[in-house]
Amino acid sequence: MVVRLGRHRLLALLCGILAALTLSTSTNAAPAQAGAVRTDAAAGWLARQLVDGERFEAVFDGVTYPDQGLTLDAVFAFAAAGVADDFGAQALAWATRPDVRDGYIGDGATEAYAGATAKLALAVAVRGGDPTDVGGVDLIARLRSLQDPAGRFTDRSAWGDFSNAFSQSFAILALDRTAQGAPAVAAGWLAGTRCPDGGYPLLPEQPLCVSDVDATAVAVQALRAAGSPADAAAGLRWLVSVQRTDGGFTNAGGVANANSTGLAAQALRDGGRPLAWLRARVFLADLQVGCAAPVADRGAVDFDGGVFDPGTAPRATAQAVLGLVGTGFARLSTVTATTGAPTLPCR
Numbered sequence: 001m002v003v004r005l006g007r008h009r010l011l012a013l014l015c016g017i018l019a020a021l022t023l024s025t026s027t028n029a030a031p032a033q034a035g036a037v038r039t040d041a042a043a044g045w046l047a048r049q050l051v052d053g054e055r056f057e058a059v060f061d062g063v064t065y066p067d068q069g070l071t072l073d074a075v076f077a078f079a080a081a082g083v084a085d086d087f088g089a090q091a092l093a094w095a096t097r098p099d100v101r102d103g104y105i106g107d108g109a110t111e112a113y114a115g116a117t118a119k120l121a122l123a124v125a126v127r128g129g130d131p132t133d134v135g136g137v138d139l140i141a142r143l144r145s146l147q148d149p150a151g152r153f154t155d156r157s158a159w160g161d162f163s164n165a166f167s168q169s170f171a172i173l174a175l176d177r178t179a180q181g182a183p184a185v186a187a188g189w190l191a192g193t194r195c196p197d198g199g200y201p202l203l204p205e206q207p208l209c210v211s212d213v214d215a216t217a218v219a220v221q222a223l224r225a226a227g228s229p230a231d232a233a234a235g236l237r238w239l240v241s242v243q244r245t246d247g248g249f250t251n252a253g254g255v256a257n258a259n260s261t262g263l264a265a266q267a268l269r270d271g272g273r274p275l276a277w278l279r280a281r282v283f284l285a286d287l288q289v290g291c292a293a294p295v296a297d298r299g300a301v302d303f304d305g306g307v308f309d310p311g312t313a314p315r316a317t318a319q320a321v322l323g324l325v326g327t328g329f330a331r332l333s334t335v336t337a338t339t340g341a342p343t344l345p346c347r
Contacts, residue, residue: 037285039324041299043081044342046074046317050087054094056314068095068104068116072123073318076332079126080325085337092127095120096134106157108137114146114153115167121174126332131174140178143171151189152204164202165193165215169222173329176225187226190219194231198238211238213251217263218329221270225330236271239264247279257304258287258316265323270331277326284320291346299344 051057056070071091078088094100105120106112121131121139131139146153153171155161168190175182193204199211200219220235243249248256249264265280289300289308301320303312 037281037288037324038299038342038344039081039321040083040342041344042288042301042317042321042324043077043083044340045297045299045344046077046314046321047084047087047341049314050074050091053087054090055100066100066103068100069119070315070318071095072119073315075123076126076329077318077321079332079334079337080322080327082334082337084339084341085334086339087341088127088334088337092123092129096124098135101135101137105139105142108142110156110158112142112146112156114143114155114163115170117143117146118153118167118170118174122170122177122329125174125177126329127334131178140175143174147171147183147186151183151185151187153186165190165200165204165212165219166202169215169218170329172222172226176222176330182222182226184226187223187228187231191223191228191231194234197241198234199242200235211242213239213242213249213260214263217260217267220267221328221330224271224328232271236268236273239268240273240276243276243279244283247281247283249280255304256283258284258301258320259303262301262316262319262321262323266326266328269323269326270328277323281324281326284324287316287320291344298346299342 049056056067056074058065058067058070072095075088075091075095078084095104101120104113105116117139120134121143124131124134124139132141143153146156148154152163153167154163168186172182172186172190175186190200194200195209195211197211200216201209202212202215216235216239220232220239223229223232223235239249243264244256246256247261249260250256251260261280261283265277265284268280269277284301287302287305289297289302291298293308297308297310300308300313301317302308303316
């Protein structure tokens with residue numbers, strides 16, 4: 001016998017499932033079973049990893065470098081979770097400091113990087129700032145200057161052009177928040193990179209178009225924001241088609257992980273695919289480090305559920321929070337965010 005659920009009953013069922021998957025912030029319990037998750041604690045753990053409460057760093061060959069990109073990922077995660085607003089403010093203040101800013105987006109003359117400029121502009125807008133005046137730099141004007149006649153945003157650099165689907169997508173998302181909006185030609189160019197299977201590649205103009213989970217997740221959000229729902233829908237269908245039975249997503253032949261699943265989950269909920277989002281959310285929830293772990297690790301989201309790696313956990317947690325909450329980049333805001341770095345309550 002086939003049972004057909006009415007629209008209202010289906011919505012009620014989905015709400016019930018979501019409630020079962022999420023522990024309220026007022027409970028004293030901690031994740032103890034599959035599907036339980038504390039998003040606030042994940043964001044709180046991420047906040048406590050910031051160096052001096054303001055930044056992330058990367059170490060290569062024994063040399064420490066500022067990691068502006070990961071720091072901005074944390075800014076987005078705090079906004080999504082609605083907590084650690086003080087940490088988000090400090091992180092953005094650091095990222096927009098002239099020396100740090102220019103090391104990331106270029107000096108604007110000989111060096112100007114489209115993806116970095118767009119991501120920083122979006123972060124400023126998410127936090128309610130003015131991206132046309134970031135320490136005297138108009139990020140929006142600079143970003144528009146990097147658009148070619150075909151609509152693509154490219155780097156201006158002596159080192160070459162490393163722009164990709166993320167550059168284009170973040171540019172569209174950042175410009176969509178301006179009075180002028182995102183240029184239609186920019187969305188048209190991004191839509192034109194779509195692979196035959198419906199997904200989007202990380203790099204355009206390759207001999208073989210290979211759809212990429214991470215790139216598709218951000219591209220469909222940009223296309224929806226720019227008013228191209230049909231192009232976004234193709235990418236969403238592809239994401240659903242490659243979702244694993246456990247709800248997770250893998251990328252480039254690797255293991256299912258929090259990074260790809262987090263971005264895909266964010267796109268799925270933003271794009272109106274609630275069942276696929278809930279499945280991805282269960283996968284992410286099972287990666288959260290619980291009360292059996294050392295206190296310093298509790299609340300983090302592990303990359304793949306193996307041995308906990310503190311080196312990969314910050315980015316995994318930042319992107320997992322985006323998926324757990326499901327608020328798209330186009331709608332992120334800190335208007336109702338609270339301060340402080342919540343911890344995972346354990347009895």
